[in-house]
Amino acid sequence: MSLFRAETRRLTKRRFTKFSVLIALIVLGLIAGGTAYTHAKASAETRATAEAQAENEWKDQVRFAEEAQQECQKDPSKYGGNCADITPPSRDQISADQFMTPQFDFREDFPAMVIAWAALLALVAFVIGASFVGAEWNSGGMMNLLLWRPQRLQVLSTKLSALLTWLFGLSLVTGAAWTGLFWLIATLRGTTEKMTSGAWQSLGLTGLRGLGLVLVAGAIGFGVASIGRHTAAALGAAIGVIVVFQFGLAIVLELARARFYEAYLLPAWIGAWMAKSYEVVDYNAPCDFSATEGCQQPVFTITWQMAGSLFAAVSIIIVGAAMWTIRRRDIT
Amino acid sequence: MTAVLEISGLRKIYRSRKGVRKALDGFDMVVETGQVHGFLGPNGSGKTTTLRTLLGLIRPNDGRMAILGQPVPDRLPQVAGQVGAIVESPQFFGNFSAETTLSLLADAGGVNRLRVPAVLELVGLRDRAKERVKTYSLGMKQRLAVASALLKEPRLLILDEPANGLDPGGIREMRTLMRDLSDSGMTVLLSSHILGEIQLICDSVTIISAGRRVAAGSVSEVLASHTSSTVRVRLEPGVDMLGAAELLRTAGAAITMEKDHFTVGNASNPAQITKLLAERQIYVSELTPVSADLEDVFLELTGTAPVDGTNRQVDQVVAKGGWGQ
Structure with a gap:
């Protein structure tokens, strides 16, 4: 327990940890501020003003169409020779909503904000996890620690536990603050209607999946940096994955007209995990013509269970490899 | 007198694409309780490999080791609390202060944090304890390393080149500290290149060359058994x-x-x-x-005396034959 306490203290005291969390909080603050700034609560007055603007706009459009019709009659070549196509919009095509600052609808809009929170925290978790063990290896701090606690697996697993516990706490605190902040935004500049218990449950599950993503990112960053004994190993691996798998592989698979090529790319799996499912459409496949719906391309659905299994397997393999290498290697 | 540290037939082989290198080739060492024991050897002779192997950082290929009567590395976790060690250059996370570094180690090792100011005082870092380690000179880092080794009040203190980077005053303070610790009943294993220091403060020595023990015993015994041929x-x-x-x-x-x-x-x-x-x-x-000092004995036993007109390479041992035999 003393080692766990020491490692938690070490993680909290690191300037890199404080700096990363501060950057994340600033970015989250900017997102929240931007959302608040670009949304406004609808009132009877704002709706009446918008209705009037929509009415004026429709009248303008009708007048423009009539003028264009008259000009077309004089010289049809200016309008492609077909004056019948010039028709004014119907009244219902110009709604008052187009002239109103949008409301922040908590039920509709907040799930996307949960995904943004989870993605940002996962990034922070990856770099903090990598730096936490990478800097220790690089500075010789790990060797020093092993002189005090010559139990390699216990030391590394305690470090990882401290990291994951700390990330869990950070996610919980920021997640609660994030929800509260957007509830406030929705109350002041939107609506919190239709938040049934089912909606809260769904939101809670999205948040839990976000928490899972954060922990997986932290564990993978930690594991790769420990295998490479340097923070840069994890960051290099991450850049390599992005360049090779996200850009290189995407281009190669597209050129090769591979089937469901998007399923080989990480964003599809992260999307499936956070949004419960992700549909990969095979645009390279021949059309399956339907009498009612036309060309139907085959679809492969990645479920959150499939994505979760993949992330769990990758985490176990990387952390397992980190444990195996620390157990076997000479520490010089 | 009982042995605090025993090493017998220790072997460590490094294999790489360039070939096989025997870092330790059947090395033996015994350190008795309460002594200040000098551990000498030229660069690349296997001193640090021995200490790292002893402390569980490197896996040996063969041999037996025991600390405080317990076989290591198997029972190392049980005796680690009684062994303070610094190996090679002091290595700490640069952005933490000395105080934070030691208090984290105290937490990790289950030592009372109240020991931290005491050891900082002992090594002369009391007034600089709150400064970040990366602002420290090599000598100050060395003092911090010694402080970290003393934190758990060990029965066996292993110091690898503790005088490295210290100024003359610091070297003298370190010598006094070693002697005081030894007088208080602590056993000190001291690896150093400063042979004059070793001769002054050590009760016994082990000399290693090319991974093997070439001499061992009390300083006077070693000097006597390797009298100068001059x-x-x-x-x-x-x-x-x-x-x-x-x-x-x-x-x-x-x-x-x-x-x-x-x-x-x-x-x-x-x-x-x-x-x-x-x-x-x-x-x-x-x-x-002409009576020999420890330096003469060291150079003779390890075959590392400079030879006019040649540049001796690390790992190179010069065979020295006598005249008139």
């Missing part, structure tokens, strides 16, 4: 000293001329000197061995 030769007044020296040099002796005498540096059998000179009717008035 002898001082003084002739009767008026005798041609230059001619006599040339005669011996022709026979293979390593002559160094002094004002009123000369020395023969490789006189394994001094009788040859008197014999050769007597055959030419030259009689010596003084033929005395």
